[in-house]
Amino acid sequence: MVTSMARRGLVTVARLLQSLPMMRKSAAARPLTQNDPAQAENRPAASRERILDAAVAEFATQGFAGARVDAIALRAGINKRMLYAYVGNKKALWLAALERVYEAKRQEERTLNLQRLAPQEAMQLLIRFNFRYHTDHPEFLAMLNDENLQRGMNLQESKRVAELYSPLLTLLSEVLARGQADGVFRQNVDPMQLYISVVGLGYFFCSNQFTLSAIFDRHLDSVEEVLTREQHIVDVLMGYLRP
Amino acid sequence: MVTSMARRGLVTVARLLQSLPMMRKSAAARPLTQNDPAQAENRPAASRERILDAAVAEFATQGFAGARVDAIALRAGINKRMLYAYVGNKKALWLAALERVYEAKRQEERTLNLQRLAPQEAMQLLIRFNFRYHTDHPEFLAMLNDENLQRGMNLQESKRVAELYSPLLTLLSEVLARGQADGVFRQNVDPMQLYISVVGLGYFFCSNQFTLSAIFDRHLDSVEEVLTREQHIVDVLMGYLRP
DNA sequence: GTCAAAAATAACCAAATGGTTACCTCGATG
DNA sequence: CATCGAGGTAACCATTTGGTTATTTTTGAC
Numbered sequence: 001m002v003t004s005m006a007r008r009g010l011v012t013v014a015r016l017l018q019s020l021p022m023m024r025k026s027a028a029a030r031p032l033t034q035n036d037p038a039q040a041e042n043r044p045a046a047s048r049e050r051i052l053d054a055a056v057a058e059f060a061t062q063g064f065a066g067a068r069v070d071a072i073a074l075r076a077g078i079n080k081r082m083l084y085a086y087v088g089n090k091k092a093l094w095l096a097a098l099e100r101v102y103e104a105k106r107q108e109e110r111t112l113n114l115q116r117l118a119p120q121e122a123m124q125l126l127i128r129f130n131f132r133y134h135t136d137h138p139e140f141l142a143m144l145n146d147e148n149l150q151r152g153m154n155l156q157e158s159k160r161v162a163e164l165y166s167p168l169l170t171l172l173s174e175v176l177a178r179g180q181a182d183g184v185f186r187q188n189v190d191p192m193q194l195y196i197s198v199v200g201l202g203y204f205f206c207s208n209q210f211t212l213s214a215i216f217d218r219h220l221d222s223v224e225e226v227l228t229r230e231q232h233i234v235d236v237l238m239g240y241l242r243p
Numbered sequence: 244m245v246t247s248m249a250r251r252g253l254v255t256v257a258r259l260l261q262s263l264p265m266m267r268k269s270a271a272a273r274p275l276t277q278n279d280p281a282q283a284e285n286r287p288a289a290s291r292e293r294i295l296d297a298a299v300a301e302f303a304t305q306g307f308a309g310a311r312v313d314a315i316a317l318r319a320g321i322n323k324r325m326l327y328a329y330v331g332n333k334k335a336l337w338l339a340a341l342e343r344v345y346e347a348k349r350q351e352e353r354t355l356n357l358q359r360l361a362p363q364e365a366m367q368l369l370i371r372f373n374f375r376y377h378t379d380h381p382e383f384l385a386m387l388n389d390e391n392l393q394r395g396m397n398l399q400e401s402k403r404v405a406e407l408y409s410p411l412l413t414l415l416s417e418v419l420a421r422g423q424a425d426g427v428f429r430q431n432v433d434p435m436q437l438y439i440s441v442v443g444l445g446y447f448f449c450s451n452q453f454t455l456s457a458i459f460d461r462h463l464d465s466v467e468e469v470l471t472r473e474q475h476i477v478d479v480l481m482g483y484l485r486p
Numbered sequence: 487g488t489c490a491a492a493a494a495t496a497a498c499c500a501a502a503t504g505g506t507t508a509c510c511t512c513g514a515t516g
Numbered sequence: 517c518a519t520c521g522a523g524g525t526a527a528c529c530a531t532t533t534g535g536t537t538a539t540t541t542t543t544g545a546c
Contacts, residue, residue, distance in 0.1 A: 066309075145451075147453070147454055148388075148451050148454055149385060156457050165458055196448055196455065197475070197476075200445075200448060204443030208391050210398070215408055215409065229439075232433065232436040235483070239483035240483045
């Protein structure tokens with residue numbers, strides 16, 4: 001019953017599901033062909049892109065301290081000197097990579113169109129979207145974790161924090177209010193708390209899949225386990241939101 | 244109403260609350276006095292303890308790659324040579340520290356006595372216990388995060404994984420079953436999923452408090468925010484569990 | 487073609503890091 | 517007293533790392 005309900009209204013996110021299981025490959029780091037005049041003009045910009053992609057990949061798998069600038073340069077197919085010229089030192093590289101993964105999520109979030117959906121369906125879509133983003137983007141989780149290990153110092157110093165504010169919180173508030181007006185959601189729900197719960201329920205499962213798998217002696221990265229988890233999260237939150 | 248309910252039956256965990264806010268200091272690393280014959284006998288054991296305490300502190304704040312063996316030796320007030328003699332290389336040190344923080348949590352968990360409580364109260368206690376353990380033990384979260392960054396390789400190789408299995412899952416299953424029999428909890432709840440939710444709802448809030456604070460421009464480490472979060476988590480889960 | 491500026495490269499460097507070796511201290515035992 | 521061995525120390529080492537310098541190649545306007 002709940003499952004059939006789940007199948008509806010998920011066109012937007014459906015394609016995300018296809019990219020399960022969890023590791024997403026970033027664009028191949030191929031050095032630019034040197035004699036293509038068409039791309040000559042913005043080669044620096046393209047190089048910078050490649051550097052950032054490489055930085056995200058390296059940082060996400062090794063953490064800040066474990067990442068090697070040499071490795072990033074190698075991945076990006078660029079000389080280390082140019083890496084320093086285009087982005088800056090290791091810390092600047094980290095911040096740029098961090099902003100990039102945040103931005104990527106925000107951009108996906110902006111594609112969500114919830115206004116036309118009934119509150120309950122909109123809420124479900126929002127929940128599923130978040131969960132799938134986590135399963136599909138381990139680099140996002142990994143970088144957030146490491147930034148928190150550093151006590152959020154870099155993000156704090158970012159001049160673009162404001163841009164990184166999630167539109168999802170506003171969307172969530174609106175959907176919540178609509179549902180409450182319709183009498184299908186309970187009263188007295190703090191939208192920020194709910195947002196943190198929506199994210200947290202999936203975050204922990206994805207981010208800690210390895211230790212969880214080891215402790216429970218059961219591998220949680222299979223497609224079935226992921227889908228089971230998604231349904232459980234929907235059940236928990238929709239169950240909670242009942243009036 | 245819910246809040247007054249919360250005040251009951253929390254004697255066991257009450258003391259935990261006193262240790263908010265979040266940073267717990269580990270025992271001071273004071274070198275042993277060299278002329279105390281009473282402790283001469285088990286000085287090696289004591290040294291090993293100090294090393295592990297120091298390792299947890301260093302690893303939890305710096306991560307595996309960021310941690311320095313020299314710094315651990317310094318913290319422990321011991322020579323690096325002896326550190327290698329007592330525990331082993333950096334990786335062995337990590338595993339020992341990881342097992343130590345897991346064990347510490349399991350030990351606390353064993354003090355929980357839920358049998359005598361009514362299902363709803365037992366469930367609440369279990370939820371609050373978990374949340375407070377997270378707020379009180381950032382080193383636990385930090386080390387789990389970093390172990391997952393390493394894809395759980397070390398934990399997988401540990402010979403003591405079995406011991407690290409949480410008794411909480413069994414407790415949770417029992418409480419759940421009792422509540423279902425009494426008709427106060429809904430049917431069709433997978434205990435493992437519920438366990439992951441209980442943990443995850445607090446884990447994300449604590450582990451990611453810095454990035455969350457930066458993004459929301461609001462500092463979530465204050466006592467009020469922590470208590471608000473705790474109550475929300477209880478509300479979500481108890482709300483979900485309603486039949 | 488010429489040539490100056492931009493882009494890219496390889497070689498280099500000082501500092502730090504995990505790990506080891508050679509040596510010292512001191513109390514218990516014969 | 518001699519000595520033996522566990523416990524402890526400082527100095528050392530090969531390698532790695534973030535970051536830079538000197539140099540060459542490419543590009544595009546003239």
